[in-house]
Amino acid sequence: MNDETKIVIHPITLEDKEEWKFLWRRYLSFYSTIRDDALYQHTFARLLDPDYPDMFAYVARQQGHLIGLVNCIVHDHGWYQQKVVYLQDLYVDESARGKGAGRRLIEQVYAHADRHGMANVYWTTQTTNLTAMKLYDKVARKTDFIKYQR
Template sequence: MTEIHALSESDRDEWLPLWRGYLVFYEEELSDRQTSLTFERLTDPDYPVHGAIARDASGRAIGFVHWLTHTSTWAEGPYCYLEDLFVAPDVRGGGVGRALIATVTEWAGEAGCSQVYWLTQSHNAAARVLYDKVATDTGFVHYSVDLTRE
């Protein structure tokens, strides 16, 4: 059985390898400083970004989800952006990703959000099988301008 709870300082050592696995999956590199800052933000109750960690029946950390909200010009309530979702490779397909998404959608509903949305790479076929079951593909294409790189 999967248990999900809000990230806390005591989760850092088990969250970190999952975070690193997530970055490897997306072929990204972040500095140790940024990783520490990210975790500090996720566990700071006064910071407007949230995180949860999933554990299996033995208590092993097997996944995480991070999200935040923002106002929208298209809705009265805020939107909830599910920014990061990762499940350990050895337990994928077992309902952990679905449970993590459900955690966010439940939280967002209680927070008065109008919608939950996320992005994924078009070639992330395994994840998209789940996403197509729990959400609607809006057909939007994502563009980005990176202001931090020269």
């Protein structure tokens, strides 16, 4: 892979804000969700805040532009003494899919969890998200759990 097509994964930075917001809007749109600007500001600030370890994010960059993001939440779990990581949002721009960015973002979350002694990494997706599930089936174990919410 030459430098022009190289995908670089790094922790989110202040400089990523506008491109992250653009990609996160697309991600939420995929799930038919719209949020106001205050939530984008709030979430980005938490992802960036070193004094708020309960959330973290990585981004994928190619040719100087963000092409992907992963936003995670760290929380306690009743079945483990260590905390776990909920990989809440994973998005790769349509133009960049199939080139390894999604896999590399997930692997970065795994590495983060391992470095910090986390017990587990998990996430959910819609049963109709077949494209993403092709990747997920390669990098994780599918469970039999179904999500319910109020």
